[in-house]
Amino acid sequence: MDAQTHDKAEPAADDIEALREEIDWLDAEILRLVKRRAEVSKKIGAARMAAGGPRIVYNREIDVLARYRELGPEGRQLAMALLNLGRGRLGR
Numbered sequence: 095m096d097a098q099t100h101d102k103a104e105p106a107a108d109d110i111e112a113l114r115e116e117i118d119w120l121d122a123e124i125l126r127l128v129k130r131r132a133e134v135s136k137k138i139g140a141a142r143m144a145a146g147g148p149r150i151v152y153n154r155e156i157d158v159l160a161r162y163r164e165l166g167p168e169g170r171q172l173a174m175a176l177l178n179l180g181r182g183r184l185g186r
C-alpha cells in the first residue's frame with residue numbers, strides 16, 4: 095500500500111479516538127485564531143473610523159472572500175462570518 099492509498103483508507107475504529115483528539119485541538123486553534131482575527135479587524139476599523147475613514151473597505155473584503163473561494167459556497171459563508179465577526183457592534 096503506498097502513502098496515497100493509505101491516506102484515502104478509512105480509519106480503523108482504533109484511530110477514531112486519536113482523530114477526535116486532533117479535531118478537538120484543531121477546533122481550539124481555529125477558535126483562538128478567529129477570536130484574534132476579529133480583535134485585529136475591530137482595531138483597524140476603530141482606527142480608520144477615528145481618522146474619519148469608512149467603516150468598510152470593499153476591495154479588502156473582496157480579497158478576503160477570494161481567499162476562501164476554493165472551499166466553494168461554504169468558503170463564502172466562512173469568509174462572510176469572519177468579516178461580520180470583525181465588525182462587531184460597528185457593523186450593526
Ligand SMILES: C=C(O[C@@H]1C=C(C(=O)O)C=C[C@H]1O)C(=O)O
Nearest residue numbers: 135138150151154155158177180
Ligand atoms: C480590517 C479591515 O477593516 C475591515 C475589515 C476587514 C476584514 O475583517 O478583513 C476587511 C476590510 C474592512 O472592511 C481593513 O481595512 O483591513
